[in-house]
Amino acid sequence: MDQYSDTDLNENVETFRAATESASQPVPTVDLHKVLVALDGSNQDAAVLNMAAVLISPDHAHSVQTGEGKAGLPVGKDFLDHANVHFKNRSSRKGPAFQSILDAWEADAADMILVAAPHGEDYRELGDASVGTNVDILMRRRPVPLLVLRAPEVKPAACLQRLIIPVNLLEDQQRQALSWSFAILREKGTLELLAVIDEEILREARRLAPDQTGIEDAGEMVLAGLAKPEAAGLIATAQKACVERGVNCRVVVRSGAMVEVVSHYANDGDAVLVTGCPSCGTETGCQRVVALLRASRNPVLVV
Amino acid sequence: MNAGLLIALAPAGVAGPQPVLPMVVVGVILLATFAAIAFEWLHKSVAALGGAILAVIACLSLNVFPGEIPYAAVHEFIAHDLGVLGVIVGTSILVEIAAASGLFHFLGIRLVKLTGGDPRKLFPAVMGATIGFVTFLTIAPGVLIMISLVLVITRSLELPPVPYVLIVAIGANSGALMTFASGIPTLMIGTSAGIPYVHFLQVSLPLALLSAVVAYFWIRFSYRSALVPTGNAEERRARVNSFDEWAMVKDRRIFYRCAGITALTILGFAFAQQLGVGIDFIAFCGAAAALLFSGFSPDDAIRKVKWPVIIFFIALFVLIGSVRQTGLLEVLANQIARVSGDNVSLALLILVPFVFVTAGIVDNIPVAATMIPVIKTMVATGLPAEPLWWGLIAACNLGGNPTPVGSIAAVIALHALEKERGIRIGWGEYLKIGGMVTLLQIPLVLLYLEVFRRASLFPAL
Numbered sequence: 125m126d127q128y129s130d131t132d133l134n135e136n137v138e139t140f141r142a143a144t145e146s147a148s149q150p151v152p153t154v155d156l157h158k159v160l161v162a163l164d165g166s167n168q169d170a171a172v173l174n175m176a177a178v179l180i181s182p183d184h185a186h187s188v189q190t191g192e193g194k195a196g197l198p199v200g201k202d203f204l205d206h207a208n209v210h211f212k213n214r215s216s217r218k219g220p221a222f223q224s225i226l227d228a229w230e231a232d233a234a235d236m237i238l239v240a241a242p243h244g245e246d247y248r249e250l251g252d253a254s255v256g257t258n259v260d261i262l263m264r265r266r267p268v269p270l271l272v273l274r275a276p277e278v279k280p281a282a283c284l285q286r287l288i289i290p291v292n293l294l295e296d297q298q299r300q301a302l303s304w305s306f307a308i309l310r311e312k313g314t315l316e317l318l319a320v321i322d323e324e325i326l327r328e329a330r331r332l333a334p335d336q337t338g339i340e341d342a343g344e345m346v347l348a349g350l351a352k353p354e355a356a357g358l359i360a361t362a363q364k365a366c367v368e369r370g371v372n373c374r375v376v377v378r379s380g381a382m383v384e385v386v387s388h389y390a391n392d393g394d395a396v397l398v399t400g401c402p403s404c405g406t407e408t409g410c411q412r413v414v415a416l417l418r419a420s421r422n423p424v425l426v427v
Numbered sequence: 428m429n430a431g432l433l434i435a436l437a438p439a440g441v442a443g444p445q446p447v448l449p450m451v452v453v454g455v456i457l458l459a460t461f462a463a464i465a466f467e468w469l470h471k472s473v474a475a476l477g478g479a480i481l482a483v484i485a486c487l488s489l490n491v492f493p494g495e496i497p498y499a500a501v502h503e504f505i506a507h508d509l510g511v512l513g514v515i516v517g518t519s520i521l522v523e524i525a526a527a528s529g530l531f532h533f534l535g536i537r538l539v540k541l542t543g544g545d546p547r548k549l550f551p552a553v554m555g556a557t558i559g560f561v562t563f564l565t566i567a568p569g570v571l572i573m574i575s576l577v578l579v580i581t582r583s584l585e586l587p588p589v590p591y592v593l594i595v596a597i598g599a600n601s602g603a604l605m606t607f608a609s610g611i612p613t614l615m616i617g618t619s620a621g622i623p624y625v626h627f628l629q630v631s632l633p634l635a636l637l638s639a640v641v642a643y644f645w646i647r648f649s650y651r652s653a654l655v656p657t658g659n660a661e662e663r664r665a666r667v668n669s670f671d672e673w674a675m676v677k678d679r680r681i682f683y684r685c686a687g688i689t690a691l692t693i694l695g696f697a698f699a700q701q702l703g704v705g706i707d708f709i710a711f712c713g714a715a716a717a718l719l720f721s722g723f724s725p726d727d728a729i730r731k732v733k734w735p736v737i738i739f740f741i742a743l744f745v746l747i748g749s750v751r752q753t754g755l756l757e758v759l760a761n762q763i764a765r766v767s768g769d770n771v772s773l774a775l776l777i778l779v780p781f782v783f784v785t786a787g788i789v790d791n792i793p794v795a796a797t798m799i800p801v802i803k804t805m806v807a808t809g810l811p812a813e814p815l816w817w818g819l820i821a822a823c824n825l826g827g828n829p830t831p832v833g834s835i836a837a838v839i840a841l842h843a844l845e846k847e848r849g850i851r852i853g854w855g856e857y858l859k860i861g862g863m864v865t866l867l868q869i870p871l872v873l874l875y876l877e878v879f880r881r882a883s884l885f886p887a888l
Binding site: 133142 | 529532535536571572574575576578579580583670671672673674675724726839842843846847
C-alpha cells in the first residue's frame with residue numbers, strides 16, 4: 125500500500141509499453157538476402173548448405189570455408205549452383221574459425237550467419253557439454269542473427285514449417301525474434317510461443333482455465349500471460365502478426381526447468397528454435413542459451 | 428483490568444500531573460525515530476520497530492504502563508487500531524488482483540484514447556485519472572499506475588514529461604483526501620474519530636476537488652508553454668488510437684469479474700455503517716471474492732501485501748501508544764488548547780499549518796498517528812471535534828505537497844522520472860511548484876473549514 129519497489133514500477137511500465145507498442149506497431153519485416161555459410165568439411169556441411177538453399181533460394185549465399193575442409197566445398201558449390209543460388213567462396217585456413225567467419229562477415233555483410241555445431245549423439249567423444257568453442261564465441265559476438273544447425277540429418281523444409289519461440293528467454297529481443305521468425309517461417313507454417321510457468325501457478329490456473337474460456341488454445345494464451353506480464357504483449361503482437369501473414373499461431377504452456385522443458389518440447393519433431401541471448405553482458409543469459417543449444421537436436425536461431 | 432483503564436485514559440487524558448522523566452525519555456525516542464524516518468537514516472519499518480522497542484523498555488522501566496501486567500498495554504495499543512491493519516491487508520490483496528487483471532491499465536489507456544493525445548485534454552485527464560485511481564487504490568498503487576502511464580505515453584507522443592509527472596505527484600495527495608479509504612492517514616484518522624464513510628463525500632471530497640483545482644491551475648500556468656499541441660494532430664490521434672487497451676488484459680472474464688468485485692467493494696465501503704460492519708470487514712470480503720473468482724494464485728496475491736508497511740504500523744502504534752501513555756501528547760494538546768482558548772479558528776490556525784509543515788518534512792503517517800491523540804485531548808478540553816478532525820485529515824494529506832520527499836506520491840513520481848527518462852527534478856524546481864501549491868492550499872483549507880463551521884455544514888460526529 126504505502127510502499128513500492130522498482131519491480132512494481134517496472135511491471136507497470138512494461139504493461140503500458142505492451143499496450144502502446146506491441147499491439148500498435150507492426151512487426152518490422154526482415155529481408156533475408158544474404159547468408160554467410162560456414163563450412164568445415166564435416167558431415168554437417170551438406171545439411172548447412174541444404175538449409176541455406178531453402179532459406180534463400182532466389183538470392184545469394186556466401187560461404188566461408190574454415191578448417192581442413194574435405195568434402196564440404198565441392199559438394200556445396202554443386203548443390204548451390206543446382207539450387208540457383210549464387211556462391212562466393214571465402215576460404216580461410218588462418219587463425220581460429222570464429223575469427224575467419226567474423227572477418228568474412230565484415231568484408232561482405234550478410235543478413236545471417238549459418239553454422240553447424242556437432243551434436244552430442246553424433247560426436248560422442250565431445251560429450252553433451254560442448255557445442256564447440258567457435259559457436260560459443262560466435263553466439264556472443266554475432267553481428268547478425270546466428271542459425272546453428274545441430275543434427276546432420278536435419279530436414280530444412282520441415283524445420284522451417286514449425287518455429288518455436290520460448291517467451292521466457294526473450295527480454296529486449298521480442299520484436300526481433302518475431303521479425304526473424306516471420307522471415308524464415310514457410311507459408312502455412314506454425315509459430316509456437318512456448319511459456320514456461322511455475323508449476324504451482326500452472327496447476328492452479330489450469331484448474332480454472334477451461335471454465336474461463338472453454339477453448340483450449342485461448343486457455344493456453346491466458347496461462348502464458350501468467351508467466352510474465354510482458355509476455356501478454358508479445359502474444360498479442362504475435363497473434364495479430366500471424367493473422368496478417370496467414371500463418372498459424374499457437375501458445376503452449378509448460379512447467380519445469382526452463383532449458384529441459386524448452387529443449388524437450390522443441391526436440392519433439394522438426395522445428396527451428398528461435399531465441400534471444402538475453403543480457404549478453406552477463407554470463408547467465410548466454411549460458412542458458414548455450415545450454416539450450418547443447419540440448420537441442422533441431423536448429424537454433426539466436427537473434 | 429488494564430484494558431478498561433487504558434481505554435478510559437486514552438481519550439480523556441491521564442488524570443493528575445504526569446512525571447516529567449518518562450515524557451522526556453520517550454519524547455526523545457519519538458523524535459529520534461521521526462528523524463531517522465525523515466532523513467532516511469533507516470528503513471522506516473526498522474526505525475519504527477527500533478523506536479517502539481526502546482519506548483516499551485523505557486515505559487516498563489519507568490513504570491508508565493499501569494496494571495498488574497504492564498506489558499498488556501502494548502497489546503492494547505495494537506488492538507485499538509486493528510481495523511486499520513485489516514483494511515490495509517484486505518485492500519492490498521484486492522488491488523493487487525484487480526491490477527493484475529489489467530483493469531486499471533485498461534482504464535488508463537482508454538482515457539488517453541479519449542483525449543486524442545492533445546496535451547490540452549491529456550493534462551486534465553491525467554489529473555482526473557490520478558485522483559480517481561488514488562481514491563480507490565490508495566496513493567502508492569494509484570501513483571505507480573499513473574506514473575507508468577504518463578512516462579510511456581509522453582515518450583510515445585513525444586511530449587515533455589515533467590508537467591504530467593508533477594500533476595500526478597501533487598494531484599495524488601488531493602486524491603488521498605477523497606474518501607475514507609483513499610489514504611492511510613485518512614483511514615487512521617477516520618477510524619479513530621469514528622467518521623462514517625458518507626461524511627467524507629460531504630466534507631472532504633469537495634475539499635479534495637478544490638485543492639486539486641488549485642494545484643491544476645498552478646501547474647498548468649507554470650508549464651503553459653509545454654502544454655500546447657505540436658506536430659500533426661491527425662498523426663497524433665492515429666498514434667493514440669493504435670494503442671490497444673486490451674493488450675494487457677489476459678482474460679476478459681477475469682477482467683469483468685475484478686471490475687465487478689472492485690465496484691462492489693467500493694459500494695460496501697460506502698454502506699459499511701448501515702450494514703453494521705467495519706470497512707476492514709468489507710475489505711476482507713473484497714479480497715476473498717477476488718481470490719476466489721480471479722484465478723490468481725492466492726499465495727502470490729498474499730505475498731504481494733506490503734508486509735513492511737504492516738510492521739511499520741504495528742511498531743508505530745506501539746510507539747505512539749507509549750508516548751501517549753506518558754502524557755506528553757496531552758501536554759502538547761493542552762498547550763494548543765491554552766493558546767487558542769475556546770477559539771476554534773485560532774486552534775485551526777495553529778493546527779493546520781503546523782501539520783502541513785511537519786507532514787512535509789516527516790512521513791505523514793507518523794504525523795497522523797501522533798496528532799490523533801493530540802486532537803482527542805483537544806476535543807476533551809471542549810473544542811468542537813468536527814473542524815479539528817477534518818483539519819487534521821486535510822493537512823496530513825495535502826502536507827505532502829511542498830517538498831519532493833513530503834509524500835510517497837512525489838517520491839515515486841520523481842524516482843520513476845529519473846529512472847525511466849533520466850530527468851532529475853531538484854528541490855528548487857519542485858519547491859517552486861509544490862511549495863506554491865501548498866501556500867495556496869493552506870488558506871484554502873482554513874477558509875473551507877471556517878465556512879463549513881460558520882454555516883454548520885459539518886455533519887455531527
